[in-house]
Amino acid sequence: MERQIAERSAQLPQLTEPRNPGMALDLDWVASVQANTSAIERRCATLPGRRSVKKDHQAAWLLKAISLIDLTTLAGDDTEGRVRRLCAKARQPVSPGLLRTLDMEGLTTGAVCVYHDMIPAAVQALADSGIPVAAVSTGFPAGLSPFHLRVAEIEESVRAGAEEIDIVISRRHVLTGNWQALYDEMKTFREACGEAHVKAILATGELGSLRNVARASLVCMMAGADFIKTSTGKESVNATLPVSLVMIRAIRDYFDRTGYRVGYKPAGGISKAKDALVYLSLIKDELGHRWLQPDLFRFGASSLLGDIERQLEHHVTGAYSAGHRHAMA
């Protein structure tokens, strides 16, 4: 275990950060939160024009993005074979030749994210890689199965070897303003996770307003979430920059108030290398450099990696790349 930790030290979650223990539900704080949609959209619309990363810096940033990817397959037709292929890609996300040229051998993705039934296959395929397995849970994606089964699902997944659990919240608690119920639910999920880290999926596309996103973010952090995450990838609108800005501002406020750093995971809809760079600059500017590590930031994405690989090859060769030159997941 010691040896493994040392090897994984670049990427393992929560190595240096104390885990967010949560706090009592502070409804006054929740009620005081505002999110002005137009202003938030303006900030996001101008950000790509304000921040630009070029040449070697761009390559380094894209490599960083790879190290932050939760390489994900969450499909009804997932098989163990498919999951093994994904895990192989997580171990070797970029062709060895390219990584050698860039002097970044050993780079892996941040984690692999699968459904519960695929955990054993993933754990086996990632053995000794240092790459954690994350499992979506609690009746993902809708979260409407019986509560005791949702809790039991977490416990099963942890037993099966998942080190990270991505839970889904009950959107109805947000939509009806029942913050106490949301808090209680999240707290129970967190307890069920034990040592595994818990990411709270807010399903922001179903919360109706950015203010609701901000308030749900805070309540989940108060209840002990290690990460807050935008989406399941199954909603009609998934991760967006405005939603991300709202969530990371909530994370910043929570840190200012409690001293605990909570991680952030945008998921769904981020498929271009350029988008990934914008996200990273958003995190760097709004939250700070510390959050650009896998213990505090992840991309939930499946096709993003392919675009980054092509950009990296372009960086090295100067010629635009083609998809078939890079190993598929």
Add this chain to the structure above:
Amino acid sequence: MTIKEIFTTMEYGPAPESAAEALAWLVDQGSRFGHFINGEFTAPGADFDSKNPANGEVLASLTQASQADVDAAVQAARKSQGKWAALGGPGRATYLYAIARLLQKHARLFAVLETLDNGKPIRESRDIDIPLAQRHFYYHAGMAQLMEAELPEAEPLGVCGQIIPWNFPLLMLAWKIAPAIAMGNTVVLKPAEYTSLTALLFADICRQAGLPKGVVNIVTGDGAVGEMITAADVDKIAFTGSTSVGRRIREATAGSGKALTLELGGKSPYIVFDDADIDSAIEGLVDAIWFNQGQVCCAGSRLLVQEGVSDRFHAKLKARMDKLRVGNPLDKCIDVGAVVDPVQLNTIREMVAANRAGTMHQAQVEMPTEGCFFPPTLIEGLTPADPLMQEEIFGPVLVSCTFRTPAEAVELANNTRYGLAATLWTENVNLALDMAPKLAAGVVWVNGTNMFDAAAGFGGVRESGFGREGGWEGLAAYTRPKTKAKPLAKVEAFGGDGAPVDGLDRTAKLYIGGKQARPDGGYSRGIHGKSGALLGHVGLANRKDVRNAVEAAAGAKSWSKTTGHLRAQILYYISENLSARADEFSARIDAMTGRKSGKAEVEAAIQRLFSAAAWADKYDGQVHGVPIRGVALAMKEPVGVIGVLCADESPLLGLVSAMAPAIAMGNRVVLAASEPFPLAATDFYQVLETSDVPAGVVNILTGNHAELAKPLASHLNVDAVWSFSSSDVSAEIEATSAGNLKRTWVNNGTAPDWTQDQTKRFLQEATEVKNIWVPYGE
């Protein structure tokens, strides 16, 4: 640094925009520029250098215009103007459209050249300045197209002299030239001497667009050239720049008959309520005061934060400041670029160094070691008594203080000589829409800041100047009504020593604050009929009576908040009461003037009151179609306190024609009655007294216009002065008005035909358009 190292540090690294094309363009032009006169560049001199403020390098050498150059430019503009106007709106529209397209095609060249010359970040020139300049030409191509149909009563002014500042060189050029030429004027424009290059590139664009020679002329040089243009044979001066220069231009053009619009300085409040989205409000400040290095006339430079959230707000603000990136303006990853010139940098440094109050925080960021850079700065804990809360710094320096209540926020916000823009942040729509009309500003931004568009007028109140640029309201700055005024000779009173026509002595007093008051000086003058009979006495008002009348008018400010419906009712009531005494007024007018026009004059006056009453609740504002998800509400607000030197020749109709529209729009007036024939005005007191006109809304003085003009025009609490007097007071009024840059509307020795109903023209002068931007979205 290796990629592996960057992987750890995650620094941004340089992301320079290439200057190669822009530098090559300068070299192609010989790196020396003359003026653009009559469609051609003149032979270049080498009088002064245009430098890149980020590194001090010389970009090109420019020519200081001589008097002969300015004359030639004005002459070219004059010669081409008739034909240009006669081309018609649709004909002119095609040229404006071509210019817009060319600006778009050369967008990056313009952006890079602007950044090289001015020091502003390439992001701003690329994403804001140049696109807005294009938009201005597109928008006004449309206005040219629509002019004949939509503004049938308007005609161009003629030749417009335009003097623009260095903070938005091309954008200010567009704001000036596009509406001017759209309306059929021709222009002589002087860019600021620090930043002339994009104007010269624009001149080249005009050639490419095939714009007829002489329609646009550009002369370069310093303030001396500006003075030459101001003095030249032009019909209008449009100036954007400092309040002190604006004041000098006001004085220089006084009495010349030249139209004038001024867009001057500001110390715009940025108000944050405790229910605001605090993070967004802080991000807004980045756009307010650290946009263009704070060298923005409407910069939100005066932060007012509600006490309860002040500590948290300031802590977050300082953290945000430390994330700003200051440096090479051509770097695409820079927030704050270079100050325009070492002279400006020194001004900022000196003003900040002289401040002893409050606590200063300067952004803890890496600063360039050379070039004109000043760190983003916050000085918190100031009070209105501190100079930096009142004086415009024109640099990246924010000052702040706190407030307790919305009412106090309004008081603090308006505690300034300026009135350009205001920003307010609250999630409460009731609060926002209650605050916006109360703020003394031409533009109010709700939950956003520094939003601009060609479709929404921009401009100030108070010492931030007058006139609007953009929108329908902006066209008034470049057109005039087609109606022609006739020359007006001094109308003399009749003298005589006849007996009183009335056995009982009648001495009219002044009408101040709803009461009849004796003149302060204790002097009266006899009013005689044509035959010399004594019709009565009137008081001779002096400057103290002016003071008292203005005080009464200022105190009646609740009139401005009444509804249009109520004001209409009162105007109808006035006309009803006047009508009841029509014969008496008619006889009085005839007796004073020795004419037989009294009856017609009274009837016309009744009609004027009806017209004003009709408009009181119908002179609507607009909702401008600006390209955001939101609205820009163009609200017509009363100007405030208006002093009027009423027409001498039509003693009742002249007074009523000015008074009725003014009070219909919610203004309060101080009227100087017809000097030779004042008794219709003094009789009118009783009509006012019986018509529910609140005290102070209408104040009437009698006496010599020449004596009353100066105290009225110099009074710093009077917002506008109109003169229809036959005394030669226009020049003095305009010159004296420079004190607080009040709006003036003077006759310059001409008279309108009072029998024609010009109510709409009066309504326009009686109102200011305030644009309230309200982005929305949940």
